[in-house]
Amino acid sequence: MTASFPGEEWLKDLESKLNSDERYAEIAKNWEGDLFFIIEAHGNLKEPLTFYLDLWHGKCRKTDFNPSPADYPNPVFVLTATYDNITAILTGKLNPMTAMMTSKLKVRGNLGYMMRNVPTVLDFVRVAQEVTGDIL
Amino acid sequence: MQPILKIDLNTGNSSEYVIPHEWEREFLGGASLAARILYPHLTGALDPFSPESPLLFLNGPLGGTAGPTTGRFVVCGKGPATNLWAESNIGGFWGPELRKCGYDGIWISGRSDVPVFLWIDDGRLEIKNAERLWGQDVYATQDLVREQVGRKTAHVAVIGQAGERGVLYAGICCDHGRMAGRTGLGAVMGSKNLKAIAVHGRKKIPIAHSGQYAALRSEANRKLKQDNEAKVLHELGTAGAANYSEYMGSMPSKYYHQGHFENVDEVSGSKMAETLLVGQSTCHACVIACGRVVSLGDGARRKGPEYETIVGFGPNLLIDNLLEITQLGELCDRYGMDTISAANTIGLAFHLYDLGILTNEHTGGLTLNWGDSEAVRQLIHMIANREGIGELLARGSRQFGRAFHAEEEAVQVNGLEVAYHDPRGVSGMALSYATSPRGACHNQSDYFFVDWGHTVEELGITFYERHVQSEKAANVAVHQNWRTHFNAAVICIFANVSAQEQVELINAVCDLNWTVQDLMKSGERGWNLKRAINNRMGLTSENDRLPKALLEPYREGGAAGFVPDLAGMLAAYYHARGWDESTGKPSKKKLIELGLEDIARDLWLSP
Numbered sequence A: 001m002t003a004s005f006p007g008e009e010w011l012k013d014l015e016s017k018l019n020s021d022e023r024y025a026e027i028a029k030n031w032e033g034d035l036f037f038i039i040e041a042h043g044n045l046k047e048p049l050t051f052y053l054d055l056w057h058g059k060c061r062k063t064d065f066n067p068s069p070a071d072y073p074n075p076v077f078v079l080t081a082t083y084d085n086i087t088a089i090l091t092g093k094l095n096p097m098t099a100m101m102t103s104k105l106k107v108r109g110n111l112g113y114m115m116r117n118v119p120t121v122l123d124f125v126r127v128a129q130e131v132t133g134d135i136l
Numbered sequence B: 001m002q003p004i005l006k007i008d009l010n011t012g013n014s015s016e017y018v019i020p021h022e023w024e025r026e027f028l029g030g031a032s033l034a035a036r037i038l039y040p041h042l043t044g045a046l047d048p049f050s051p052e053s054p055l056l057f058l059n060g061p062l063g064g065t066a067g068p069t070t071g072r073f074v075v076c077g078k079g080p081a082t083n084l085w086a087e088s089n090i091g092g093f094w095g096p097e098l099r100k101c102g103y104d105g106i107w108i109s110g111r112s113d114v115p116v117f118l119w120i121d122d123g124r125l126e127i128k129n130a131e132r133l134w135g136q137d138v139y140a141t142q143d144l145v146r147e148q149v150g151r152k153t154a155h156v157a158v159i160g161q162a163g164e165r166g167v168l169y170a171g172i173c174c175d176h177g178r179m180a181g182r183t184g185l186g187a188v189m190g191s192k193n194l195k196a197i198a199v200h201g202r203k204k205i206p207i208a209h210s211g212q213y214a215a216l217r218s219e220a221n222r223k224l225k226q227d228n229e230a231k232v233l234h235e236l237g238t239a240g241a242a243n244y245s246e247y248m249g250s251m252p253s254k255y256y257h258q259g260h261f262e263n264v265d266e267v268s269g270s271k272m273a274e275t276l277l278v279g280q281s282t283c284h285a286c287v288i289a290c291g292r293v294v295s296l297g298d299g300a301r302r303k304g305p306e307y308e309t310i311v312g313f314g315p316n317l318l319i320d321n322l323l324e325i326t327q328l329g330e331l332c333d334r335y336g337m338d339t340i341s342a343a344n345t346i347g348l349a350f351h352l353y354d355l356g357i358l359t360n361e362h363t364g365g366l367t368l369n370w371g372d373s374e375a376v377r378q379l380i381h382m383i384a385n386r387e388g389i390g391e392l393l394a395r396g397s398r399q400f401g402r403a404f405h406a407e408e409e410a411v412q413v414n415g416l417e418v419a420y421h422d423p424r425g426v427s428g429m430a431l432s433y434a435t436s437p438r439g440a441c442h443n444q445s446d447y448f449f450v451d452w453g454h455t456v457e458e459l460g461i462t463f464y465e466r467h468v469q470s471e472k473a474a475n476v477a478v479h480q481n482w483r484t485h486f487n488a489a490v491i492c493i494f495a496n497v498s499a500q501e502q503v504e505l506i507n508a509v510c511d512l513n514w515t516v517q518d519l520m521k522s523g524e525r526g527w528n529l530k531r532a533i534n535n536r537m538g539l540t541s542e543n544d545r546l547p548k549a550l551l552e553p554y555r556e557g558g559a560a561g562f563v564p565d566l567a568g569m570l571a572a573y574y575h576a577r578g579w580d581e582s583t584g585k586p587s588k589k590k591l592i593e594l595g596l597e598d599i600a601r602d603l604w605l606s607p
Helices: A008-018 A022-027 A083-090 A096-101 A111-116 A118-130 B021-027 B030-041 B094-099 B138-149 B182-191 B210-226 B228-236 B238-247 B269-274 B307-313 B322-335 B339-354 B373-385 B396-403 B428-435 B447-452 B470-489 B499-510 B516-536 B566-577 B588-593 B597-605
Strands: A003-005 A032-040 A049-056 A059-065 A077-082 A105-109 A132-135 B004-008 B013-017 B055-058 B073-078 B085-090 B105-109 B116-121 B124-129 B155-158 B172-174 B178-180 B194-200 B277-281 B291-295 B301-304
Touching: A003 A008, A008 A049, A008 A059, A008 A118, A022 A118, A032 A083, A077 A083, A083 A096, A083 A105, A083 A118, A083 A132, A096 A105, A096 A118, A096 B228, A096 B447, A105 A111, A105 B228, A111 A118, A111 B228, A111 B238, A111 B269, A118 A132, A118 B238, B004 B124, B021 B030, B021 B516, B030 B055, B030 B073, B030 B085, B030 B470, B030 B516, B055 B182, B073 B094, B073 B182, B085 B172, B085 B182, B085 B516, B094 B155, B094 B194, B116 B138, B138 B155, B138 B172, B138 B194, B138 B322, B172 B182, B178 B182, B182 B194, B210 B228, B210 B499, B228 B238, B228 B269, B238 B269, B238 B307, B238 B447, B269 B277, B277 B301, B301 B322, B307 B322, B307 B339, B322 B339, B322 B373, B339 B373, B339 B396, B428 B447, B428 B470, B428 B566, B447 B470, B470 B499, B470 B516, B470 B566, B499 B516, B516 B588, B516 B597, B588 B597
Parallel strands: A003 A132, A032 A077, B004 B105, B116 B194
Antiparallel strands: A032 A049, A049 A059, A077 A105, B004 B013, B055 B073, B055 B105, B073 B085, B085 B178, B116 B124, B155 B172, B155 B194, B172 B178, B277 B291, B291 B301
């Protein structure tokens, strides 16, 4: 099950995979936090793009494709990256830890929570990589 | 750069040492320049505690200019525990204040007949009696000196009782709890009967192109403030990555014999932020402010522990109480001794006690049960006072192990205790520890960050999987050169400021025309010079080693089953460095390539 990134189908596939992946369910069983992604226009992406995921105890409760930041004013984390960097992460060309440590993926939110749960973050990336097919 | 104030404590005479301009261009400042200046004086025969042993406090050219994390300085000399090149890096405000006195460094030699402290007020030196201060801890001493000189805003670098009593890992402290902890230079300062150096200045720090520099430093600071790592360090301190380090198997427990610490959540930076933290502290003009200010419920605001202290007095000794760890760290700070080496050496005592090598007879009846913070507290007192088993512990882990015919159990390299980044979890640290010029040091190359994913693309410092080995040797060498530059500049290694930005900052301050290649060449030059100093003092390739414990696999945790292939890594490293495998010296060709012809002559023509 893969889908082209970026797109609403990709986000739905990600939601489905997060809700069926046993490894993710175990690693993320204590995770409580929603994510708001901002993909900055770069390369093939001509307009900024957003997506939202509500992650809770190893499951994905909700996704939203290209919402306005005003729709989700207080997410636990806001993650911002250029299109080229986010696609590099999704295709495995950019290590997600490298992306965070070099600020190619900018993180805003509860950093204490994030640092306690890096394995969950990394497994979330694994799942996202597994549902990613073509890059548009 | 400005001159160095040279003080001979034998006579009380002082003079100005003008730094040769070509050395500034080649070595920049800080530790690399100190190595160049001290090179003729650091010989194998030199006793680090002799009057002629030099002690050099030195800034970098960016110190005090409000550049990104540029408020640090270095202290350099010969290490009493290692008998090798010694350098220790320290933050706070003391270094910039010295620059405002019109001096970029202070070079101490000789020994005073009685305890003294130095008072440098806007360039005017006074040598003052310190008998009243002798025996005071580092915090009280700073207050008493400020009171005695009548200047509340003076910044004071001091030693505690550990330095007075020659504890081989005594440090030098300033601005409350900032510590040049490693390599025992506090004991060298104590051997000179020098208790403190107070500075206060009003002069302008030289900047060649001040308008240009102001714009560059503002932009660099703005970007640094938005950096992910800077934000983690600000919010969580250096222990912010404790959980991840534990997950990777790079946070040692039970004196490097246990690969998993179940209660890591109890000792993490996140936990501190949620419980004890009441504020942040900072070095001069730093936008990160990684220093912790904590409250233990008694109304006092205290320095909170950073990662090394937390792991050293926490998982290393199986203590999982952050309040107790904070108290143990503060006790070491007050006595003026390095928490990494103190906790490591105490860990060795617990380990030898486990093995039955150390008994209650040796400890004076003190039982050493893992996790017993009270026993640790008593040992710290005994070390600082050199009482009972503390007399042996005060000599560091190598000598402590040797005293019990168990030197191989000591987790140290060349006499400096290993820090708390385990090469079984992050293999690059195997080379960092084995080849560091000052013993097992994590600051000459904090390669664990690279093994976690922190690449530096513009320098070709790329990512290799954490358990890849010899393939990353050249990468480690480049990273060491990069960090040698930081220790020359002197810039905090937490500053994610690109090499290109640093070149522009340096050029604006120093009126140089450096490129990134010049910067990296200077770093390589500094690294090789320190190596040559050590070679001249007797270091060979036999010294490039790791202790036994780090070459035995963990049974559990994120690094279970892995041990570094040090021999293979070293062979690749020597090749990348252009070093001679049989002697461990930089090749003559390499030294000449770096412009170190005189060093090449000394190293390769001497018998």
